[in-house]
Amino acid sequence: MARTAPAPIATWSNWSGNQQVRPVRVAKPTSTDEMSALLQDAAATGHRVKPVGSGHSFTAVAVADDIQIDTSGLSRIVSVDRAARLVTTQAGARLHTLNDVLSGHGLALPNLGDVDVQTVAGAISTGTHGTGATVGCLSTFVERLTLVTAAGEVLHCAADRHPDVFAAARVGLGALGVITEVTLRCVDAFVLRAHETPVLLADVLAGVDDLIAGNDHFEFFWYPYTGRGQAKTSNRVPLDDAPLPRFRAWLDDEFLSNTVYGGLCRLGRAVPALVPSVHEVAARGLTERTYTARSDRVFCTTRRVRFTEMEYAVPRAALPEALAALERILAALPFRVQFPVEVRFTAADDIWLSHGYGRDSAYLALHQFQGAPYEPYFRAFERVATALGGRPHWGKLHYRDAESLRAAYPRFDDFRAVRDRLDPGRVMQNAYTRQVLGA
Ligand SMILES: Cc1cc2nc3c(=O)[nH]c(=O)nc-3n(C[C@H](O)[C@H](O)[C@H](O)COP(=O)(O)OP(=O)(O)OC[C@H]3O[C@@H](n4cnc5c(N)ncnc54)[C@H](O)[C@@H]3O)c2cc1C
Known part of the structure; x- marks a missing residue:
């Protein structure tokens, strides 16, 4: 009888296309x-495993050496406790699915990043964050989680159950085991009014403390080679505030943010000398707009223009110095940078490998259009950010190793001790965890 050959394993690629692997x-x-x-079997047969979410990390954090765990089989929202404002979800659920379910129950997550396509476990495992002076990263919303260790043991963790594992696994880099269920603390559903406006960088920096403190959520974009940017404030308003008309929303989000912007980026890549003028046009041409919508729809947009990214969290007071250095770096680069720099803010938290551990942060995100050179830009900024006590986003490109990161995280060795206990055989290891945590 003819034997059927097993289906070939497809090559996996992350969203940005800069990480690819064909797992065993x-x-x-x-x-x-x-x-x-699965984990017991992998440990017994000497295989390494790596869970992957939606592949939205730029680093190799989700790249599997041997067995890739597709978490889409664990994507159910398990229960919503309206009175306690808690939602329990399987770890592979996408944030947008969760947002819709929560909305149906009159609940919402307190904050979100720029997009909502990540899985819950993927987002928390790298410390995904949004912006807001009093809000920490998404991992700070976690009340409980279920972690399957490399030995196959099932740990139900919370502040009072396996507290050390809880402090480590909420930003665990997929290095401690596989999370199968997460309970998140929500808030009552809310509506945000966003105001986007062109600004001068000098004005924003002069008033930045008031802008952070005076708005529920404040962020700004700076256009390299210009003194200009765009500020976005989002504040809570009554639930019945008028939403943005559908056509205008499409025009701003889909057409201007993706279609026109993608075209400008391609133009800049083809003719680098035009980049400063393109930024000047983009910065001046940005129309002021105000719109109101369900919180997750204001926080998150669709990103179709692909890019590579580095993001550093620095102590909030170091922001002006970091931006001044960035201006010098950009001027000296042998190529042009086509994307604006995004600046956001988060509150301090107590999660061991959270970028916001123990301090209020300013995040600076450096982007470059897919296919354009970026490494000298990212490396030059990394030198500055490291000297300022900066911590790189675990899901975004950086070049730091364990020894250097150890100096940036007071509880780094505690995290490594939990990893040694839960995964002494390094079943959860890959090249990235070797780089950032050591072998
Ligand atoms: C267009 C775009 C916009 C972005 N916007 C933001 C933003 O606004 N703010 C921000 O902070 N970041 C942002 N990011 C980064 C992104 O949020 C993080 O990289 C996030 O980790 C991606 O989630 P994911 O589901 O794709 O996980 P993946 O990238 O697939 O995996 C990330 C990590 O989670 C681990 N993991 C996945 N599932 C599990 C599990 N079940 N148990 C244990 N570990 C698991 C993986 O092993 C890996 O270590 C953005 C990225 C892109 C591409």
């Missing part, structure tokens, strides 16, 4: 028990 095997468990059996 792809497994798609659909329950905590199946996950436990």
Whole structure:
């Protein structure tokens, strides 16, 4: 009888296209028990495993050496406790699915990043954040989580259950085990009024403390080679405030942000000398707009223009110095940078490998259009950010190693001790965790 050849394993690629791998095997468990059996089997047969979410990290954090765990088989929202404002979800659920379910129950997540396509576990595992003076990263919303360790043990963790694992696994880099379920603290559903306006960088920096403190959510974009930018404030308003008309929303979000912007980026890539003028036009041409919508729709947009990114969290007071250095770096680069620099703010938290551990942060995100050179830009800024006590986003490109990161995180060795205990055989290891945590 003819034997059927096993289906070939497809090459996996992240969203940005800069990380690719063909894993030895792809497994798609659909329950905590199946996950436990899978991990026990991997440990017994000497394989390494790596769960992957929606592949939205730029670093190799989700690249599997051997067995890739597709977490889409664990994407159910398990329960919503309206009175306690808690939602329990399987770890592979996408944030947009969660947002819709929560909205139906009159609830919402307190804050979100720029996009909502990440999985819950993927987002928290790298410290995904939005902006807001009093709000920490998404991992700070976690009340409980279920972690399957490399030995297949199932740990139910919370502040009072396995507290050290809880402090580590909320930003765990997929290095401690596989999360199968997460309970998140929500708030009552809310509506935000966003105001976007062209600004002068000098004005923003002069008033930045008031802008951060005076708005629920404040961020700004700076256009390299110009003294201009765009500020966005989002503040809570009554639930029945008027939403942006549909056509205007499409014009701003889809057409201007993606279609026109993508065209300008391609133009800048083809003719680098035009980049400063393109930034000047973009910065001046940005129309002021005010719109109101459900919170997640104001926080998140669709990103179709692909790019590579580095993001550093620095102590908030170091922002002016970091931006001044960035201006000098940009002027000296042998190529032009086509994307604006995004600046956001978060509150201090107590999660060991959170970028915001123990301090209020300013985040500076450096982007470059897909296919354009970026490494000298990112490396030059990394030198500045490191000297300022900066911490690189775990999901965005950086070049730091364990020894250098150890100096930036007071509880780094505690994290490594939990990893040694939960995964002494390094079943969860990959090249990235070797780089940032050590072998
Ligand atoms: C267009 C775009 C916009 C972005 N916007 C923001 C933003 O506004 N703010 C921000 O902070 N970041 C942002 N990011 C970065 C992104 O949020 C993070 O990289 C996030 O980790 C991606 O989630 P994911 O589901 O794609 O996870 P992946 O990238 O697939 O995986 C990330 C990590 O999570 C681990 N993991 C996945 N599932 C599990 C599990 N079940 N158990 C244990 N570990 C697991 C993986 O092993 C890996 O270590 C953006 C990225 C892109 C491409």
